[in-house]
Amino acid sequence: MAVDQLRADLLKNYDPLFVGGFRRLLDEGYRFENATHDHAVTTTAPGHTTLATGVHPTRHGVVGNSWSELEEGRWRNVYSLQDLDTEILGYPELPGRAPTNIYRAGLPDWIVANDPASRVVSISRKDRAAIGLAAKAAGDVYWLADEGGEFVTSDYYHAEYPAWITEFNATTMPLVYSDSVWESIIPTTALSLTRPDRSRFELDGEHTVFPHRASETVDASDPRALNHWRYEFTPFPDRAVFALATEAIRELQLGQRGSVDYLGISLSQTDLIGHNFGPRSREQLDNLLRLDVELGRFLSFLDEAVGPGRWVLGLSADHGVLDIPEHLAEQGVDASRLTRSDRRQLSRSIQDVLDNVDDEDEPAEAVKEAVLSLPFVAAAYTFDGVEQGQAIDSFQVLYGRSHSRTRIVGLAARSGVYARFGPNVLESSFLRTSHGSPYYYDRHVPMIFLGGTISAGVSSDRVATVDMAPTLAWLTDTPAPDDLDGTILERSLRR
Numbered sequence: 001m002a003v004d005q006l007r008a009d010l011l012k013n014y015d016p017l018f019v020g021g022f023r024r025l026l027d028e029g030y031r032f033e034n035a036t037h038d039h040a041v042t043t044t045a046p047g048h049t050t051l052a053t054g055v056h057p058t059r060h061g062v063v064g065n066s067w068s069e070l071e072e073g074r075w076r077n078v079y080s081l082q083d084l085d086t087e088i089l090g091y092p093e094l095p096g097r098a099p100t101n102i103y104r105a106g107l108p109d110w111i112v113a114n115d116p117a118s119r120v121v122s123i124s125r126k127d128r129a130a131i132g133l134a135a136k137a138a139g140d141v142y143w144l145a146d147e148g149g150e151f152v153t154s155d156y157y158h159a160e161y162p163a164w165i166t167e168f169n170a171t172t173m174p175l176v177y178s179d180s181v182w183e184s185i186i187p188t189t190a191l192s193l194t195r196p197d198r199s200r201f202e203l204d205g206e207h208t209v210f211p212h213r214a215s216e217t218v219d220a221s222d223p224r225a226l227n228h229w230r231y232e233f234t235p236f237p238d239r240a241v242f243a244l245a246t247e248a249i250r251e252l253q254l255g256q257r258g259s260v261d262y263l264g265i266s267l268s269q270t271d272l273i274g275h276n277f278g279p280r281s282r283e284q285l286d287n288l289l290r291l292d293v294e295l296g297r298f299l300s301f302l303d304e305a306v307g308p309g310r311w312v313l314g315l316s317a318d319h320g321v322l323d324i325p326e327h328l329a330e331q332g333v334d335a336s337r338l339t340r341s342d343r344r345q346l347s348r349s350i351q352d353v354l355d356n357v358d359d360e361d362e363p364a365e366a367v368k369e370a371v372l373s374l375p376f377v378a379a380a381y382t383f384d385g386v387e388q389g390q391a392i393d394s395f396q397v398l399y400g401r402s403h404s405r406t407r408i409v410g411l412a413a414r415s416g417v418y419a420r421f422g423p424n425v426l427e428s429s430f431l432r433t434s435h436g437s438p439y440y441y442d443r444h445v446p447m448i449f450l451g452g453t454i455s456a457g458v459s460s461d462r463v464a465t466v467d468m469a470p471t472l473a474w475l476t477d478t479p480a481p482d483d484l485d486g487t488i489l490e491r492s493l494r495r
């Protein structure tokens with residue numbers, strides 16, 4: 001299970017407020033307090049695929065949410081989980097989705113290889129999360145289609161929708177998805193733990209206080225607009241994900257047939273709310289309290305349907321997040337965002353170098369020197385340097401794990417250079433805040449194991465998200481390949 005953008009300290013800060021699933025994870029689970037993604041490009045598709053495969057992005061191939069590829073001398077943009085030869089069932093106008101670009105099998109594949117009767121299910125609001133958690137495995141993989149109104153899959157997974165999915169979309173979705181107002185459920189005594197609700201840093205700077213009403217920002221009489229509002233700005237889609245996961249367990253008898261089954265779940269709304277309102281917002285706390293309740297219900301359902309001790313859960317996140325830079329700056333922290341003029345300056349300095357080199361020259365070294373002279377660039381690494389492994393600093397190692405020569409990610413990368421911006425510098429110029437950097441705030445995530453014979457505990461060992469898949473494999477007696485980047489966290493979890 002992944003909670004999208006759940007930076008590890010958020011769970012810690014709000015610990016006393018949790019009464020549901022997070023409570024159970026914190027009290028009964030075994031948690032690693034120093035878990036990180038050990039790659040540089042900390043975005044959603046790489047994060048999920050890393051959790052499922054046990055190798056770094058440079059090896060599973062999903063080095064970014066999207067990347068540039070050179071095709072017959074021209075750059076084209078490629079979405080990580082796109083496959084234009086596949087079709088989204090019922091939405092032929094949408095581009096196809098499949099794990100074609102993932103190089104490596106992962107935990108769900110290993111489970112099926114070990115027992116062909118095993119089933120694989122993966123569910124999220126986001127296609128890149130649902131597919132990433134399923135690695136290469138075929139199975140029941142569902143995500144919410146563009147306006148967020150119903151769960152879909154592609155013909156990579158199914159030739160047509162199973163009846164229970166059609167039924168779920170028609171009858172359950174309207175019920176779990178009915179709200180047009182988002183009210184706060186934060187207890188009054190906890191309000192002081194967040195930033196004040198009214199804030200010029202949030203959303204459009206105007207619609208920043210509870211209750212949030214669809215009618216204030218969209219035409220709420222238009223069902224698509226209403227779904228879009230829920231999809232982008234509220235916690236509600238996660239409720240739909242839990243409802244479908246519950247239905248999948250019932251319908252497919254997951255964990256109830258004498259085989260090990262795999263269920264991947266990614267909860268996306270923490271990410272959307274983080275981007276729009278910031279991790280320290282009242283909205284994010286409210287969202288986490290709702291998630292806590294939903295997760296609590298789901299774990300109780302697992303006990304009922306599968307049986308206590310007969311399921312095991314590994315929970316983590318695909319990346320962390322930077323606090324809203326303007327909010328940090330107000331608190332006296334050195335933080336800023338890359339402006340349009342910064343971007344222009346960056347591409348101009350790269351272009352200057354490229355205009356002045358011979359065709360024979362390898363321009364990367366010169367580009368590196370040029371971008372290093374820009375005030376917002378903290379360091380730069382050439383592809384050659386990254387591949388030769390003569391690390392300038394530890395960040396270069398992280399870039400090496402996100403590296404690809406054919407799938408190009410990063411503002412200077414088309415010229416063979418990774419530019420690292422300063423800490424607390426937000427690369428996005430339009431989002432309130434984001435993630436994607438190699439800094440600790442973007443890499444530090446929870447890693448908690450619960451269920452089976454795991455007993456409560458806390459470890460401060462340095463562990464990494466590549467350890468998730470081999471550890472879950474070990475916990476379920478599933479043979480895993482021996483060339484993984486991650487290791488089994490056996491010493492801590494051994495019964």
Ligand SMILES: [Zn+2]
Nearest residue numbers: 004005044318
């Ligand atoms: Zn994400």
